[in-house]
Amino acid sequence: MTYLVTFDLLLRWTHFLAGIIWVGHNYANVIQRPNWRPLTSADLVNDQSPRFQALLNREHGVFRWASVVAWSAGMLMLWRYGALVGALTLHGAFVPIGIGAYIGTLMMCNVWFVLWPHQQKVLGFKPASVDERVRCARITHLSSRTNTMLSIPLLLFMAIGAHGGLVLR
Template sequence: MESITSLALDRWLHFLAGITWIGLLYYFNFVQAPAAAEAAKDQGGPGPAAIGKYITPRALLWFRWSALVTWLSGAYYLMAAPHYSLHGAFTLGIGANNIALTTIGMGAWLGTIMLFNVWVLIWPNQKKVLGLVVATEEEKAKAKRVAFLASRSNTLLSVPMLLFMGSASHGLPF
């Protein structure tokens, strides 16, 4: 009973962290980025400084840590659940003839790519853009572009990732 409870709590944590992660991803791409661009063009307005100074750092904190918690809790679930395995998922069930491992593995790989983008491309570059680390204007411009492309890539990957994850638990290959 304890392992069932542990798995249920882990899955709950995985869903909650995942909702937070993807919700913030969509917020950045569909709300904040367009609003900051609009604010920058508004000659008489306050500009994007308030967003960049007060909202973005806090949102990025939740964004990157929810990404990590989502990935770690998902990896734990794959190791602990009797019908999955971490190795089987990341090898896409090759040799196991198990469509659930193939399906969950596709979602796990997409989630891993997205986690990489958050911690290796988005966060280090956003630190430059926000002035949290010293960077020239040229470095900031390049960092902004890299973070933008990685964030948009994650947005595009999020839908298939969610479909693979959901279909694996419902036994549907699509």
């Protein structure tokens, strides 16, 4: 029985810390660089340009994998507590956490299926013309900002699900 309590605590902290890394990365981008603009063709023609090098030096893998860890830990917690089906079917008191789970799923899909494929072209990991890289830089910028904005209702619904779900019964 003690190992289950320990596992649940570890799972909750894993979800919490991975979520901070994932969402924190988006907030750091907005707060540290509120006037950031997507890369231009001048930035991408020269791989030694200061802006391009700054982009390469930032860590891109940690926040992507943090999304997977946070999402997986969240789904596992819902399953462990017997709330997964109720959350996914938006039933009763599980509606808020279910909406949060759907927003989190959308955000993770945005990272992996929109942001990352385009970011690979921007970074030169996949071949692309300069014009294509500029277009992709704009898409990654908007994709990242979208996740930042989605994280606000995500956190709200997670908090309501954990602390105010009984109000909806």
